[in-house]
Amino acid sequence: MKNQCSSKLKVHSLAILLLLSIVVYWVLFYFLLELFFSWLRVAIQPILLHVASALLGLALFAFVMAQVGKYMKPKRISYFQTIIQAIRQMAKGNFEINLDIPLPTDQKSRHNPFVQLVDSVHYMAKELGQLERVRQEFISNVSHEIQSPLTSIKGFARALENDRLPENKRMHYLNIIQKEADRLSKLSDNLMKLTALENTKHPIRLSNYRLDRQIRSCLLALEPQWTKKALDMTIELDPITIDADFDLMNQVWMNLIHNSIKFTPEHGKLQVELSIRDGRIMFCLSDTGIGIKKEDFVHLFERFYKADRSRTRRQEGNGLGLSIVKKIIEVHHGEIHVQSEYQKGTRVTILLNMSG
Template sequence: MKRRINIQLIGIALIAILSTMVLMTSIFYEVFQKQVKEDLRLETQVLCSTGIFDEDHMDKLNLAVSELRITWISQDGTVLYDNDADIGSMDNHATRPEVEEAFSDGEGETVRRSDTMNANTFYYAVRLEDGSVLRVAREAGSFWSIFESSFPLIAVIILVMTVISIILAHFLTKKLIAPIEQMAGNMDDFSGTPVYKELVPFLTTIRMQHENILEAAKVRQDFTANVSHELKTPLTAISGYAELIENKMVEGEQLEHFAKEIRHNAERLLSLINDIINLSELDRTEDQIQFENLDLCEVVENCSDTLRMNAQQKNLEFSFEGEPCMIRANRDLINELVTNLGENAIRYNRENGSVDIRVFSENGRPVLLVSDTGIGIPKEHQDRIFERFYRVDKSRSKQTGGTGLGLAIVKHIVAIHDASLTLESEEGKGTTIRVEF
């Protein structure tokens, strides 16, 4: 980046230098031309004021002026006098542009270029009182000849200015990049304000990303610790019961109880592993999930058959009602969403309670509503209930077979589908979870 900025600054400086030199040379040449023309006018006026250009002095004309060519032309275009050529061999000048203009307007001027001589000849003609025309000419270098003659000096100036530009470009680049390098070297220090206000949005984004990375690292660290703890508990129980059985320290009804506890903890272990795998899959394949148009009501109705049986085993009333609602979603994930919400409503319910699931459309948006008459969630826990492994009552969760990951999976699935998730709950009265697509 530093090298590119340096090169660009030098390039801009070189373009500016060359453009300025060409432009100044052009302006100088324009001024030079005007000065030559003005000098010719003055010199012509001086010659006219001498009064020597008349028939009485024709034989005595002998002007020795090396830088000027003086030509006297009669009314019919015949050359009467020329200080630089034999008038006998000269053709008629009546059609020369400057002479023709002088005959008609009183004065005329023109510039003729000689490619072979790489020079311009400036002509100025004025009509005299007797009707004849006096023309004065001066040869001057062309634009390119002047440029060529001054090129060594121009080259030296360009070289000096280029060296200065390189030094300044290097200095400016260092000064421009210094605040960015300083900021890059102190990414953890968010107390300072950027030197350039244009960097504020960039720094804000970096800070947010940095905070998100730290938060994600903390979540991952907590998740790893929680997973280790959650897996350790059933494994310890299984190992303990198995050791007692192996050492023949239990028998009869107690043996049957221990076997039942081993099976219970093994099932809990499998549930934990399945939920961890589901979360890992969601994290890894979020961009590869296939969506399709499906009827939310149909998906929920298919899940309701299994949920109804689970509810009946716990003496709970289960009801489902819905209307067709089309959504763009992944069928497997929606099945997982409905199943987790339904099982949570059943798991944390009361004896002879109820679970109600509804699917309807509100303001053109499909809505899934899962309500129960269970134990409810205290207000101080409601903001964290969707965190991984977060439990309001840890002992009850383990007794009912909860892994602490069901609502975390629900939250992840809702986010993948750009839906919204709201929770209303009152301790001792029940919970309602609303998913709006």
């Protein structure tokens, strides 16, 4: 009630002030015109004098109010105009913006809605710019990964057109084309799976099963690879039951164990452990492989990242494996930690809850 009375009083006061201003301008012009016509010694009807002074007074009042309005124009309007221009620039794809708006920097003013609005626009531009850079890098990496096998397929397909090509070379070229086609198919499948996991659209089908048996099955499936390298395998798997997505977790173990075998030299060592620690399931995989350089750690789980680019033709892979592993562990509310020393080995630790 008090606020309403105060608002009405302000409106009435403003109306009276404006009315007085008009009257002052009217009276002022009335005397000025009277003096002017007296100086010219011209007789003029009083009614005309009143009309002329009223019109001139209103015109002067309007001009003064317009000038005062420009001078007293709220800064908020200019703030909004600047912000609107910045948003339009972002809509066109330009995220390198800087709102040149003088704002208070003291702690109390940080709660000012305009300060918060400007900060939010800056933050949005920064995040959208980062997202755009990631998108462009992703497209570039996908193009590179696709172009490589396509070039091989195209080249060997042309070579097969030679009628004089020996049968053994023909079969060799066909085998390469098949491997490159499989590589493209695997890349497409991994991209779709990673996208689904990142968008949380991948259906998680939880089931209760023995985790130790699943890991043992993966080790048996990869036995030809680690026996070929004569690796010294140490396997310690406690009987543990878990609620998780069997297929997704199977991909985790296959990927990690396959990587350890692939990057461990002949007669190296692999140690696989599964146990309960502090009420959580702990999986540890240690090897005496080539390890990871310190500068590569920050990129370890990035899509398409390969620590040693020189091995990309000799060692199969598209750099998506660890990204998928990390996403699968995250959707199961688990953790993955990697410790490594270059040329000495790597240790991967995964922590999972007993019930998904």
